[in-house]
Amino acid sequence: MRPQFTRLRAAAALLLALALSFGVVACGSSDDNSTGGSEDRENAGAITSNPGNAKVSLTIGSKNFPEQEILGEIYAQALAAAGYKVKSDLSLGSETVAHKAVKSGAVSGYPEYASTALTSFFGLEPEEVPSDATEAWEKSDEEFEKEGLVAFEPTPFASANAVGTLKKTAEKYGLEDVSDLEGVSEKLSLYGSPECRQRIDCLAGLEELYGLKFKSFHPVDISLRYTVLEKGQADLSILFTTDPQLSAEKDKFVILEDDKHVFPAGNVIFVTTPTVVKKAGPDYEKTIVQVQKGLTLPVMQELDARVELEKQTPKQAAAAYLKSAGYTG
Amino acid sequence: MSLALIQAPVSASFGGAFEFIFTPQTSNVTGGKTVGGLSQVVELTLTQLEVTVLALALALVVALPAGLYFGHRGTGELVAIGLGNAGRAVPELALIALMAAVIGVGLLNLTVALAILGIPPILTNTFVGIREVDRASVDAARGIGMTEFEIVHKVEAPMALPSIFTGIRTATINIVATATIAPLAGVATLGEFILGENVYGANGVLAGAIMVALLALVLEFSLAGLQRLLTSKGLRLSAV
Secondary structure: OOHHHHHHHHHHHHHHHHHHHHHHHHHOOOOOOOOOOOOHHHHOOOOOOOHHHHHOEEEEEOOOOHHHHHHHHHHHHHHHHOOOEEEEEOOOOOHHHHHHHHHHOOOOEEEEEHHHHHHHHOOOOHHHOOOOHHHHHHHHHHHHHHOOOEEOOOOOOEEOEEEEEEHHHHHHHOOOEHHHHOOOHHHOEEEEOOOHHHOOOOHHHHHHOOOOOOOEEEEEOHHHOOHHHHOOOOOEEEEEOOOHHHHHOOOOEEEOEOOOOOOOOEEEEEEEOHHHHHHHOHHHHHHHHHHOOOOOHHHHHHHHHHHHOOOOOHHHHHHHHHHHOOOOO | OHHHHHHOOOOOOHHHHHHHHHOOEOOOOOOOOOEOOHHHHHHHHHHHHHHHHHHHHHHHHHHHHHHHHHHHHOOOHHHHHHHHHHHHOOOHHHHHHHHHHHHOOOHHHHHHHHHHHHHHHHHHHHHHHHHOOOHHHHHHHHHOOOOHHHHHHHHHHHHOHHHHHHHHHHHHHHHHHHHHHHHHEOOOOOHHHHHOHHHHHHHHHHHHHHHHHHHHHHHHHHHHHHHHHHOOHHHHHHHO
């Protein structure tokens, strides 16, 4: 670690986040977000506290990795700013657990990637997941409705898994697309989460849809996904497209283009129940949709950087986002 | 709300878990491939056993001689008890992550991390066991001309055997249970079922837990049997 560099980056990050969030306020949504519409401009700006909300208690959930915890905090703090009584439960393990928690009413709602919802809950193949954010949202919402749930409109940013490697490995073997691994993958080891081995949107998909065979696959905790590359243990590692390392250390890590669409990208949709929506009133959906407008890919990467690289808590990162984007005072 | 509850997927049941252990099951996220079933369960169980045996062997090599030596000399109580107790407070997952940065993930990292978990109970119980051997017996042994090594080997160790075995059995249970987190450190053990609910479903999670518990019981009974075999006849009689 080089502390000076980190501090410098932190300052730059703050400025960037500030600039970007104003950018979003000023120009409306970026082009990958076709769902915003014209009310963007009115929605941006400070969240007003409604005293009538104080009698409503909400529990905001999230899965237990940094990006999800940041999102959970953003929603929780924004709803608190809108006057609700908010608790958070940001350690819901896997999506299966989170899905059950919202169904049973243990949490009021939680952020989920539309792609994950479609593949994991509703059995779609990765290539069947719509690449358009609005379409993916509508499709998931339709499915969620069948089980008595509802999903709010998606965030501007999308996240996907990706095959990542060191830049020097990519150069050595001439790798740009995942397809370029053909004929090379037998010599390379792949590291991913314990689930990756069996998932069609992970190793199983790389084997079946790309026809690749790897020298070996090793399961690791996702927090080690960069460590194994840096240590030179892994030739390839499953990364996330929102990882801050990818922009902060461009000269070191690269991801391979998923040319056969094994890793569907997912914008985040907030999953909740109609019962909660009814109980909480109009400010619930309004606040959630409003506060996620600033969450473009660079902003999300910056927030991830604060937590994963600069070791802030998700709570601090979320508070900084809300403040710098002008949602809270 | 009540509707949502009715539609919720059936969660884990023992019947479902046993079915998972014997027959491959369908999964939502594998693109049609089945998961679980006897061959995968056996494979992962054997890996868990292998990791456990390696870590236990390393823990024994380190802790047993140290416990015997310190116990015999009657020194190093601070080390044997203090270090032993401190060792119990080490968070295993943090240890694995820490060592991942130094020696990388994989079998070596895991063996060392799990051995560290097994050392405290073996060290402490061996030390205490040896210390508690009747001094009169030790003096008698010395009186008939036994060397120090013979005293440890023929008098102290056999008499401290129950205590030493308590340590080994505790260490084994600690290690075999914790080996469940190995899939976070590069080795696929039964924890793969428990950590992968999205893939294996609630029944897979329960099946993983059942298999870990079974493995722990089998090891516990085997060690109890071994202890009986190793206990000298004279001591066995006096114990009854």
